[in-house]
Amino acid sequence: AQSVTQLGSHVSVSEGALVLLRCNYSSSVPPYLFWYVQYPNQGLQLLLKYTTGATLVKGINGFEAEFKKSETSFHLTKPSAHMSDAAEYFCAVSDGNTGKLIFGQGTTLQVKP
């Protein structure tokens, strides 16, 4: 079985500050890990994914995430927040076989001017 826990349902940062959104996973098989972003009244957009290979993954809009097997974590970071980054962010895990995703509860990112 697989599961995802996102620590912090709401994160607030100032524009220009570091963004850190936390995600821990549980998986009985090597996981595929994903971060999606959802803007109001829109569908989910893939930010980045880890499947195999390099553990530091770079995505769109300046985001990156690092897969740490020993910590079962896949935290999302961005060095400098923009106002346009304000959205809901979801971490998800897959077994890499069916493509079926299990999502976390989401983290709302607020960016203050």
Place this chain on the structure above:
Amino acid sequence: GAGVSQTPSNKVTEKGKYVELRCDPISGHTALYWYRQSLGQGPEFLIYFQGTGAADDSGLPNDRFFAVRPEGSVSTLKIQRTERGDSAVYLCASSLNRELFFGEGSRLTVL
């Protein structure tokens, strides 16, 4: 269009009515997924098709929910005897190589 298309975008119905939600996947994508997203929650898996067959329907909450994909392309999610608790956004995604592309969802409101 190039993306996953879902219709209707909004549906308001009365308790006890029957509802159908349609998903038109990206052309050539063999896998199709339905998710349900309640307010303030992450998407919850409902069912997954590989081609025409339901490969995994373990997320369907009860027998009022049913989905079909008769020709391996368009899929319809069917909800019988709707209840107020069915109110949510129903998301569809399609995939070719296990990377999912999501539609914008169908918002269902049951009064």
